[in-house]
Amino acid sequence: MAGTGKAHLRDTDDVVLRVEDLTVRFPAGRGRSVQAVSGISLDARVRETVGLVGESGCGKSTTGRAILQLPPPTSGSVRFDGTELTALRGERLRRTRTRLQMIFQDPISSLNPRRTVRDIVAEGLRIWHREGGPAARRRVDEVLDAVGLDPRLVGDRRPHELSGGQCQRVCIARALVLEPAVVLCDEPVSALDVSVQAQILNLLEEMKQRYGLTLLFVAHDLAVVKRVSDRIVVMYLGKICEVASPDVLFARPAHPYTALLLRSIPELDDGSPAPARTSGELPSALDPPSGCRFRTRCPRAADVCARTEPQLRQTGPDQYVACHFPQDAPADGPTAGRSRP
Amino acid sequence: MRSDEPAPLLAVENLATSFSTPRGVLRAVDGVSFTLAPSEALGVVGESGSGKSVLVRTVMNILPRQAQVAAESRILFEGQEVRDRRGAAARHFWGAEVAMVFQDPMTSLNPVRTIGRQLTEPMRHHLGLSRRAADTRAAELLAEVGISEPVRRLSQYPHELSGGMRQRVMIGIALSCSPKLLIADEPTTALDVTVQKEILDLLARLRTELRMAMILISHDLAVVSGRTDRTMVMYAGRVAEIGPTAELFRHTRHPYTAALLRSTPRIDQPSHTPLEVIAGGAPDLVHPPPGCRFAPRCRQARPRCQQEDPALADEPGHRYACFYPVGTEAGDRALAENLADGRTGAGLDLTPVRTDRSTLDGAVN
Numbered sequence: 001m002a003g004t005g006k007a008h009l010r011d012t013d014d015v016v017l018r019v020e021d022l023t024v025r026f027p028a029g030r031g032r033s034v035q036a037v038s039g040i041s042l043d044a045r046v047r048e049t050v051g052l053v054g055e056s057g058c059g060k061s062t063t064g065r066a067i068l069q070l071p072p073p074t075s076g077s078v079r080f081d082g083t084e085l086t087a088l089r090g091e092r093l094r095r096t097r098t099r100l101q102m103i104f105q106d107p108i109s110s111l112n113p114r115r116t117v118r119d120i121v122a123e124g125l126r127i128w129h130r131e132g133g134p135a136a137r138r139r140v141d142e143v144l145d146a147v148g149l150d151p152r153l154v155g156d157r158r159p160h161e162l163s164g165g166q167c168q169r170v171c172i173a174r175a176l177v178l179e180p181a182v183v184l185c186d187e188p189v190s191a192l193d194v195s196v197q198a199q200i201l202n203l204l205e206e207m208k209q210r211y212g213l214t215l216l217f218v219a220h221d222l223a224v225v226k227r228v229s230d231r232i233v234v235m236y237l238g239k240i241c242e243v244a245s246p247d248v249l250f251a252r253p254a255h256p257y258t259a260l261l262l263r264s265i266p267e268l269d270d271g272s273p274a275p276a277r278t279s280g281e282l283p284s285a286l287d288p289p290s291g292c293r294f295r296t297r298c299p300r301a302a303d304v305c306a307r308t309e310p311q312l313r314q315t316g317p318d319q320y321v322a323c324h325f326p327q328d329a330p331a332d333g334p335t336a337g338r339s340r341p
Numbered sequence: 342m343r344s345d346e347p348a349p350l351l352a353v354e355n356l357a358t359s360f361s362t363p364r365g366v367l368r369a370v371d372g373v374s375f376t377l378a379p380s381e382a383l384g385v386v387g388e389s390g391s392g393k394s395v396l397v398r399t400v401m402n403i404l405p406r407q408a409q410v411a412a413e414s415r416i417l418f419e420g421q422e423v424r425d426r427r428g429a430a431a432r433h434f435w436g437a438e439v440a441m442v443f444q445d446p447m448t449s450l451n452p453v454r455t456i457g458r459q460l461t462e463p464m465r466h467h468l469g470l471s472r473r474a475a476d477t478r479a480a481e482l483l484a485e486v487g488i489s490e491p492v493r494r495l496s497q498y499p500h501e502l503s504g505g506m507r508q509r510v511m512i513g514i515a516l517s518c519s520p521k522l523l524i525a526d527e528p529t530t531a532l533d534v535t536v537q538k539e540i541l542d543l544l545a546r547l548r549t550e551l552r553m554a555m556i557l558i559s560h561d562l563a564v565v566s567g568r569t570d571r572t573m574v575m576y577a578g579r580v581a582e583i584g585p586t587a588e589l590f591r592h593t594r595h596p597y598t599a600a601l602l603r604s605t606p607r608i609d610q611p612s613h614t615p616l617e618v619i620a621g622g623a624p625d626l627v628h629p630p631p632g633c634r635f636a637p638r639c640r641q642a643r644p645r646c647q648q649e650d651p652a653l654a655d656e657p658g659h660r661y662a663c664f665y666p667v668g669t670e671a672g673d674r675a676l677a678e679n680l681a682d683g684r685t686g687a688g689l690d691l692t693p694v695r696t697d698r699s700t701l702d703g704a705v706n
Contacts, residue, residue, distance in 0.1 A: 198605075198618045205613070267609070
C-alpha cells in the first residue's frame with residue numbers, strides 16, 4: 001500500500017532518527033486486524049523537537065512506541081544513528097535502546113511505588129553496570145539536581161510522598177541518567193496542572209539544551225506542542241496530514257484537518273461565533289475510508305479524494321501537506337510568499 | 342447580595358467542607374460564598390486541590406462519608422436551604438432540579454445497562470412517565486444532544502459509543518428532567534479538542550434554549566472564558582477572584598489569576614516562548630499558611646499578606662481577595678518594592694536565577 005509520501009524527509013548529516021513506511025497492525029478479533037499506523041515516515045535531527053499531534057486514535061502514541069520497538073512495528077524501517085532498530089533483537093536491541101528513552105503521561109503510575117527515588121533513577125545504571133557504587137550514586141544525584149530535585153531532600157522518598165510535578169521530574173531524571181540521544185515524551189504534561197505543566201515544559205527545554213537531546217513530543221494539546229516543537233507532524237487515522245514548522249503551521253494550516261483542529265482550540269476572550277461545524281465522528285480504524293481518510297469529515301472533499309490517496313508534497317518553505325485541495329495561504333499571513341516545489 | 346441583581350437561583354454562603362485525615366483536618370473548601378442567577382453561566386477555575394470539585398459536590402450532596410460540612414454553611418436554592426431537605430423532597434431536588442455531568446463519560450455510565458434504560462430511569466422515577474412515553478422522550482433527547490439514529494442507540498451499550506457520544510448521552514440524562522441548574526465538572530477534559538468544541542457548543546445551545554443555569558468547572562481558563570457570564574477563580578479552598586468573565590480576563594486583579602494566565606501556553610505566541618512558572622507548590626490544606634494563602638508564591642506579597650487574611654474586596658461586580666491587586670497603584674508599588682529588595686514580603690526570592698530551580702517546593706509533603 002502506498003505510504004503518505006516522503007517529500008518531507010531530510011538528507012542532512014544531522015538526522016539522528018529516520019523512520020520510513022512504519023506500519024503497526026493489531027489483531028482486532030474475528031480474524032480482523034486494525035492498522036493503527038499506516039505507512040508513516042518521519043525524521044528528526046539532532047537537538048530537534050518533533051511534535052506529533054492528533055486526536056485519540058490517530059496513532060501518534062503507537063508511532064512513538066513502534067519507533068522504540070515497544071512493540072516492534074509490523075513493517076517499516078527505523079534507523080537510529082546508523083543502526084536499523086527493526087533488525088535488532090534481544091540484548092543488542094535493549095543495549096541500543098538505552099539511548100532512546102521515554103517519559104510517560106501519568107508520572108505517578110509509571111514509578112514503582114515501593115522504590116525510593118534514588119533506586120528508581122539508578123535502576124538503568126545498575127542493569128547496564130555502567131558505573132557502580134559511589135560513582136553511580138554521584139551520577140544519580142547529579143541528574144536529580146539537574147531536574148530540579150534536591151537529592152538530599154527527595155532521594156530516599158517514595159513516589160507517593162511527591163507531587164505529580166515532582167514525580168514527572170523523577171521520570172525525566174530516570175530517562176536522562178543513561179545519557180540518551182532521543183527521548184520520546186508521550187503526553188508528558190497532560191496529567192499536570194497548568195502551573196506545573198509550565199515548570200515541566202521549561203525543564204524539558206532546558207534539559208534538551210543541556211544534554212543535546214532530540215525529543216519526540218507526542219501530545220494532543222496544540223498550544224503545548226507549538227511551544228516546544230521545531231517541527232510538527234499532524235496525524236489523522238494512522239496517516240500524516242501535514243508536516244510544518246510550528247509558526248507556519250499555526251499561521252496558515254494547509255490541510256483542512258489541521259485547520260479544523262486549530263479552529264477547535266478554545267481561546268481566551270473568545271467571543272467570536274462558532275465556525276461551521278465539521279460533521280461526523282472519527283471513522284473506525286477497522287474500516288478506514290478509501291483514498292484520503294479525512295474525506296468523510298472534510299468540507300472540501302471531492303470525487304478524487306475517495307479514489308486517490310493524497311501524497312505528502314511541499315507547499316511552502318518547511319510545509320508539506322497530503323491533500324488534493326490544500327487551503328491557500330491567506331495574503332495577510334506572516335510569511336505571504338510561497339515557493340512552488 | 343446587591344439589590345440590582347435578580348433573586349438568585351442558588352446562593353452559597355460561607356460554605357466550608359473538610360475531611361478528617363490522619364494528619365489532621367483538611368479544609369478543602371474554606372468559606373466560599375457566591376450566587377448564581379437563573380439561566381446564568383458561572384465558570385469555576387482552579388488547579389487540583391483548589392476545592393472546585395468539592396464545592397460542587399457539596400452542593401450536589403455527593404460527598405464521601407468522611408466529609409464534614411460546617412454547620413454555618415448555607416446552600417439556598419430558590420431561597421430554600423437544600424440541606425434541610427429529606428426523603429422524597431431531597432431525591433426530587435437532586436434528581437430533577439439540579440443535574441450534574443462528570444468528567445469521565447465512560448465510568449459515569451453503567452456499562453451493563455442500555456443507553457435507553459439509563460436515559461429513561463430518571464424520567465420514569467421523577468416525572469412518572471410510562472415506559473413508552475419515556476422511550477419516546479429519550480429518543481428526542483438523544484436527537485437534541487446531536488446523536489444520529491437515536492432510536493437505534495437506545496438499545497446500545499456505553500462501550501458501543503465513542504467518548505464524545507457518551508458525553509452527549511450523559512448530557513441527555515442530565516437534561517432529561519429539565520433541571521434548573523446543570524453542574525458540569527470538567528465535562529470535556531477527557532475528550533479530543535474537536536469533540537470538546539462540539540460539546541461546549543451543545544451545552545451553550547441547550548442552556549439558551551432551556552434557560553437553564555450552569556456551573557462549568559474547568560482547569561482550562563480558555564474553556565471558561567468563552568462560555569460563561571461570570572468566572573470564579575479558586576485557590577486553596579477559597580475564592581481568589583470572581584467577576585464578569587470578560588472583565589475578569591481583561592482586568593485581572595488577583596496575582597494568582599494573572600500568574601495562571603501567564604503560565605498557560607497560548608497558540609497566539611510564537612513557538613519556544615518560555616513559560617512563566619508560578620514558584621512553589623499548592624499549600625498544605627491541613628496547615629495552610631497564615632494570611633493570604635497565595636502569599637508564599639506571590640510576586641507582589643508584602644509583609645502584611647502573611648499576617649492578615651484578605652477578604653473579597655467589594656468592588657461592584659468584580660471582586661478579589663488581595664491587598665495589592667494587579668494593575669492597581671498598590672499592586673504596582675508592592676511589586677516594585679519586592680523587585681528592588683530581590684525578595685517578596687513573604688520571603689520568595691525574586692532574583693532571576695534558573696527559573697525552574699525555584700519551583701522545587703520546599704514543602705515536600
